[in-house]
Amino acid sequence: MPAKKISSETGNGALDLALDTIKSGKQALVFVNTKRSAEKTAEDISNKIKSNDEKLRELSENALKALSRPTKQCERLAKCIKKGIAFHHAGLVSKQRELIEGSFRNGTIKIICATPTLAYGVDLPAFRAIIKDLKRYGSNGLNYIPVLEYLQMSGRAGRPKFDKFGEAICVAISDNDKKKLYERYILGEPEEIYSKLAVEPVLRTYLLSLIAANFANTKKEIVDFFGKTFWAYQFVDMARLEQIIDKMLDLLEEWEFIQKHGQDFVEANKINDRRINATNMGKRVAELYLDPLTAYFFIACLRNASDRRINEFSFLQMVSHTLEMRPLLRVSIKEGDKIQEELLKFYDFLLEKEPSLYEPEYEDFANSIKTALMMHEWINEKDEEYLLENYNARPGEIRGKLELADWLLYASEEISRILHYQYLNKEIVKLRLRLRHGVKEELLPLIRLQDIGRVRARRLFSNRIKDIKDVKNADLMKLSQILGKQVALSVKKQVGEEIKEVPAGKRKGQVSLEKY
DNA sequence: GGACGGTGAAACTTCAGGTTGCCTC
């Protein structure tokens, strides 16, 4: 296709392309490499647009109201949406993401500036895919993204039902850059696909479930099974592969998740036929789909918990220091001292030993402390805006962490049950409830009611309505003042009081109460 | 003469995302 000239209104390639797309009545996705950049780009585009669409106003309002109190991020998003532009990344809550995706599909929103979130999960085709950043910061500095990822993003261009073709455009900064991008991405071959089985956490997880499910119960069966996987196909060297499996089996045995039966001194030719079974603990760990290393860590922590002072933080830190919780919130340079200070407050409640400051794993430990602290603030009723300001954790990321923590706490509940540490479970169950609702312990009785979340529960509590009994005894008028009429009625009904609406004509808001 | 405020250059920071896992208060 012949080259097309796009008018340069702003001198910024991605911006010009986006504006041109809107002008021609089409839609585009703009891919960038950071959340901040997604927000900034969306903002820049929206600043160039005049719009006063009623539908957009409503959408914008909905995006703003996704949380009980809007964060700065919500406000920023709402402002962009008013102009038909949105940003999209893991920091948004799912409600906002769905809203954006839906209104892009129906054409209300014209441009989405996104991190790679949109390239993978969601099926959102657009006329244009504008790829602004082809480099991304990783563990070893700024690097070109894989060709596979470029293909994912450019694959979003062109909507089969609406367009005859689509345009995927890489934005180059210079002529030199242009040449490099052309060679690397347009002419380049996608990378080989590598099996993920080789990653230790994955291997040990599958190995254990294979045994726990009685799918393979001897070394021979196990090796046969893995021999048929894509991993083995790529690995080729079966002897080395067997070594890795051996090492893992030993580890699982040492952790008491599996048992090798038969005598220890078996004839050499029979050693691969020894029966391997999962222990009770091993079976449960496999069912929970937990990384055995995490399970092993939990067991050690719970044992420690049985003879030392514990509180909510103990468990929050325990679940935060697992592979499953990654990526953790990062302790920035400036925060270092503050986190240390906080750690001191909770030091006695830790279930694991603090690594030495000079060990490489200290950073990860510090991050687990920060992540745990963030959740701790949440269960002490700090809202998302506070967490965004103080922990640099965006609402979507907070929700994600809370959900993971809930699952991991459930898993630790199960493990502690098997270890007969029932009394610990009471604490964990309570913590999970608090985590789910973001409330202090004193609000737990109220939170059981439908339509009562952290905000309303707190409002009730500060009006001295502290439990179900108080709700029952409370005057409906007062309850309505606190909660609004509809919610008050629903709550009264839930505690077993049927309320009859007084017929129209009587004083507004007047209702009569009737016990069951 | 000193406190204060504004300015710009230099130094320093930070930087994507994620599947299924379980049970149901």
Add this chain to the structure above:
DNA sequence: GAAGTTTCACCGTCC
């Protein structure tokens, strides 16, 4: 590596 943020030196103004 690039964009955003903080720090700091420098200068002018005002009291």
